[in-house]
Amino acid sequence: MTDRKKGTLDRRYVMRTIVAxxxxxxxxxxxxxxxxxxxxxxxxxxxCLWGGMGAAAMTGLGLALAQPERRVLVMTGDGEALxxxxxxxxxxxxxxxxxxxxxxxxxxxxxxxxxxTHTQRGVSLGAVAQACGFAQSETIxxxxxxxxxxxxxxxxxxxxxxxxxxxxQRYPMSIRVRDGAYLKDRFRENLLGAERAYY
Amino acid sequence: MKHESISRVWxxxxxxxxxxxxxxxxxxxxxxxxxxxxxxxTGDPDITAVSLTTEEEGIxxxxxxxxxxxxxxxxxxxxxxxxxxNMLSVPLHCRMPLLMIVTMRGEWGEFNPWQLPMGQxxxxxxxxxGVYVQRANHADEVGQVVYAASQLAFxxxxxxxxxxxxxxxGFKDWSK
Ligand SMILES: Cc1ncc(C[n+]2csc(CCOP(=O)(O)OP(=O)(O)O)c2C)c(N)n1
Ligand SMILES: [Mg+2]
Numbered sequence: 001m002t003d004r005k006k007g008t009l010d011r012r013y014v015m016r017t018i019v020a021x022x023x024x025x026x027x028x029x030x031x032x033x034x035x036x037x038x039x040x041x042x043x044x045x046x047x048c049l050w051g052g053m054g055a056a057a058m059t060g061l062g063l064a065l066a067q068p069e070r071r072v073l074v075m076t077g078d079g080e081a082l083x084x085x086x087x088x089x090x091x092x093x094x095x096x097x098x099x100x101x102x103x104x105x106x107x108x109x110x111x112x113x114x115x116x117t118h119t120q121r122g123v124s125l126g127a128v129a130q131a132c133g134f135a136q137s138e139t140i141x142x143x144x145x146x147x148x149x150x151x152x153x154x155x156x157x158x159x160x161x162x163x164x165x166x167x168x169q170r171y172p173m174s175i176r177v178r179d180g181a182y183l184k185d186r187f188r189e190n191l192l193g194a195e196r197a198y199y
Numbered sequence: 200m201k202h203e204s205i206s207r208v209w210x211x212x213x214x215x216x217x218x219x220x221x222x223x224x225x226x227x228x229x230x231x232x233x234x235x236x237x238x239x240x241t242g243d244p245d246i247t248a249v250s251l252t253t254e255e256e257g258i259x260x261x262x263x264x265x266x267x268x269x270x271x272x273x274x275x276x277x278x279x280x281x282x283x284x285n286m287l288s289v290p291l292h293c294r295m296p297l298l299m300i301v302t303m304r305g306e307w308g309e310f311n312p313w314q315l316p317m318g319q320x321x322x323x324x325x326x327x328x329g330v331y332v333q334r335a336n337h338a339d340e341v342g343q344v345v346y347a348a349s350q351l352a353f354x355x356x357x358x359x360x361x362x363x364x365x366x367x368x369g370f371k372d373w374s375k
Contacts, residue, residue, distance in 0.1 A: 047266055052289035055259035062260035065224055065247050066267025086252030094249055180293035184266065192268045
């Protein structure tokens with residue numbers, strides 16, 4: 001735990017940089033600040049979770065299995081990912097080639113008052129994913145490293161795991177739409193067409 | 200309950216009901232009562248069967264499946280129901296369908312007292328959350344109950360649990 005590097009990237013910069021290259025990627029975001037970040041670049045191909053802490057990675061797996069021809073990217077916080085740690089084992093075992101997971105790791109539960117998470121205490125989510133059999137796992141700290149990682153989020157063989165160390169900057173809640181039934185219908189209608197979405 | 204030379208037809212009836220309902224993803228934590236069904240799902244080329252580390256993963260996975268246009272089913276034993284409670288918020292709030300098939304423990308001739316707290320409360324806890332609970336008590340009704348439950352879930356966008364009575368599974372007589 002000595003000599004650990006600190007995250008300096010700004011989370012909203014990270015979000016903007018990633019979605020700028022999303023193309024037709026389907027995205028799922030985990031509750032808390034990552035969902036708020038996604039709200040600043042809202043898109044019908046993004047499903048934002050506002051509850052179900054620990055659900056993000058597995059929601060991505062179900063979506064990736066249902067849409068094998070599409071890229072699926074899950075973005076979520078370190079706390080949210082820690083609550084669903086078993087999901088990394090399930091995903092490693094299932095090995096979906098079209099799934100990537102990006103952790104916005106500020107080493108804190110920022111939503112609930114900035115308490116430290118285990119990632120600040122030496123737990124490496126990237127090493128967990130590696131040990132669970134993800135095709136690739138990387139942990140990054142700088143803008144240059146982020147630039148190099150973004151194409152992998154959208155193109156590298158999955159399951160791909162990227163831990164993006166960010167600073168502890170907090171932003172105001174950005175998103176207006178938070179009704180889950182609406183977000184689900186919007187996502188399905190855009191992906192499947194109205195006829196299939198509501199049959 | 201134990202997997203010694205049991206021969207029963209209702210697991211095949213459940214499988215047929217899931218196929219008829221066009222289920223494409225099946226998530227499970229193993230239970231002895233689901234042995235044959237898990238094997239059938241794993242062997243079907245049109246079904247992706249996913250082994251979970253905990254039941255709540257299946258709730259999230261099938262929410263993702265539904266977002267992507269796939270129907271799914273989650274298999275578990277009654278003790279797994281307790282692992283799911285908060286995660287049920289996702290399909291319940293989002294009005295997504297969810298079909299759960301739950302083998303009951305802690306009721307009919309149970310030998311393990313540790314199964315009782317969850318088994319005796321599974322139905323009530325599910326109902327308290329807003330899950331519609333349907334029961335199958337007899338072998339010849341299982342297929343119909345599961346198919347009807349699938350229609351309820353997928354055409355009304357609601358969360359349905361089919362509880363398979365422990366009576367179906369038989370019990371080991373530990374007094375002998
Ligand atoms: C089951 C459950 N436990 C606790 C909470 C409270 N909660 C909401 S957000 C959050 C922290 C999320 O932390 P992280 O994923 O690291 O997000 P960030 O730091 O980016 O906000 C917690 C603990 C919750 N919503 N659900
Ligand atoms: Mg955090």
